[in-house]
Amino acid sequence: MQEGPTNPGGGRHIPFRQEGWGAALFVIFLAVASAAGAAYVHKTTYKHPTDVRFHTKGGEAEAH
Secondary structure, eight states, X not given: OOOXXXXXXXXXXXXXXXXXXXXXXXXXXXXXXXXXXXXXXXXXXXXXXXXXXXXXXXXXXXXX
């Protein structure tokens, strides 16, 4: 005796459902927006330690 297929949808068409794709796209958008925001803040506020405008606490710039 032959048993049936182990695949429950074997031979039948299973329509594509978009369950969860909206939430996944929202999370991806949040990740990209967070990375872009962090890059913008870093680009606008970062000063390299050898920058001439960089002053340490207690240096000559604070004595005035």
